[in-house]
Amino acid sequence: MSEVIEQPTHLEFESYINNYTGRTAIDRALFIAEHCRGLQVEAYTWAANEIKKTTHDTEKYSACVKNLNTALQARGKPVVELDQAWIGTTNRENKVNIEQLENELKGSKTLLKENTRDGLNRLGELYHRCGDLANALKSYVRSRDYCSNSEQLLEMCFRVIQVNIDQENFTHVSSYVARAEATPNLPKKDLIQAKLDSCRALVHLHQYEPYNKAADALMGVSFEMNNTFNGVLSANDVAIYGTLCALASYSRQQLRTKVMSNSAFKSYLELEPQMREMIETFYDSKYATCLELLESYRNDFMLDIHLAPHIPKLFKLIREKAMVQYCIPFSTVDLNRMAVAFHTDVTTLQNELTELIGRDHRIAARIDSHQKILYAKKRDQRHRALRQSIQAGIDYEKSNKALMLRLKLLSADMIVK
Structure with missing residues (x-):
């Protein structure tokens, strides 16, 4: 479990979660509930209501209410009663609807290709709403054999991508993104x-x-x-x-x-x-x-x-890049002034710069720890200019040879048009 946040600085739960639809909205609400004490009750309550309203996923609903009640009890508040009637009715409907669709598909040999594809998509949607992502994926993948045009293939790819994202199976997401891009005549x-x-x-x-x-x-x-x-x-x-x-x-x-x-x-x-x-x-x-x-x-x-999961590393990389760019224009840098610019103390700054110089080699410099001054290492400009001149000569020679070859081919009438 990643870091638990007491309260976000700017995020307002209701306006944030309204940016999303479907299972993504529910999963994001549950993630917030699990990682933010200040929004825990609000997020679990919203998720429980949304699961009932937009899905048939009784297991997810039960788990959500259980976690909500744990949060309520920890705050000395009355618990929420599990809607057993909804769970019972929904489970029965799920069973009947799945059996009906599967029976229809068993007789698919007598069905038209389009009807079979439609039946598999409806079965996949039902499994998806029930939270059975593995069977939803199987149904959508099976529908590929019954797609008859680019639009249907694209629809299949996006359905499979959606389920794989919900399952956090990003290797398969990558495969179906490539498959979708390879679909001809994209609308x-x-x-x-x-x-x-x-x-x-x-x-x-x-x-x-x-x-x-x-x-x-x-x-x-x-x-x-x-x-x-x-x-x-x-x-x-x-x-x-x-x-x-x-x-x-x-x-x-x-x-x-x-x-x-x-x-x-x-x-x-x-x-x-x-x-x-x-x-x-x-x-x-x-x-x-x-x-x-x-x-x-x-x-x-x-x-x-x-x-x-990426925030600590992203923040570290951005801060380090800022330090590198701060040092680039100068031959000497006063660490006291730089510490003020980065809202830190000199000791912490010196440790960060030492890491960038010694381990990562991202700053070519040395630090006078007594005077608190960073000295940039002088680069051999002459050597660099010579190396660039040699490379320019090699490139020029290559282009001349290519031009001469083209002229000879033209004179021999051997250019393929």
Whole structure:
């Protein structure tokens, strides 16, 4: 279990959870309940009501009410009675409906291909509502053999992707994202690609791949998606995830070209102006302002089901990158002044810089611990210029040889057109 938060700084549960639909909304509410004491009762109560209203998942409902009552008892409040009537009625309906659909499919040899596909989809939806994700997945995968056009194949891929995300099986998510992209004649190509890029970003996060991969995927998400994919990610998530991953992994130049000049991503940032401010202050070298703003949202980010495991590392990478960029323009740096700029003490700062110099080799410098001054190591500019000149000569020779070969092929009439 990750860190437990007493109370988020900015997050309002009701407005936050309304950004999502379906099982994603319920799972996010339960995650908040499990990780935030201040919102525990509200989140469990909302989840219990939503499970009854939108699903047939009696096991999830029972577990949710049990956890809610534990939270209520810990606060000396009266417990909530389990709705046994709903559980009994729902279980009976589930059994009857599943048996009916399975019997229909057993006679599928006499059914049209489209009817079989439709039956498998309805069975998958029913299993999904019941919380039986394994059987839901089997039904959706079986429907692939009965798809007769690109649109149906795409629908199958998104159904399988959704269930695999719910199961946190991101290896299979990646496979079906690739399968969907390979589907010919995609309808609404920009919108579909935006949704697939969002899924790919989640895959990169959950497989703990370099953060620039998740950032690249999110920078490609068209604003046409906006809030049409709330069963997986909200438009606000695109802004938040994209900003944090970009700050942690992009160079200064990449921040300018890929983020600040990206019209689609700027539209997402309008939904989360604090994220836009983080990017602008970081780019403008106002690191103290950026890091202070970032820290003020730590508790909120720790309550995000996908981001929470990454927040400590993301924050560390962003802070380290700020330190590296702070030192780059100077040959000497006064650690006392730098400590003020980063709102820390000199000893802590010196330890952080020592790690960046010694272990990570991200700063070429040495520290005078007595005078509290960092001295940048002088780079051999002459050697670098010579190396660049040699490489330029090699590149020039290659291009000349290629040009000569092309001219000979043209004169021999051997160019393939």
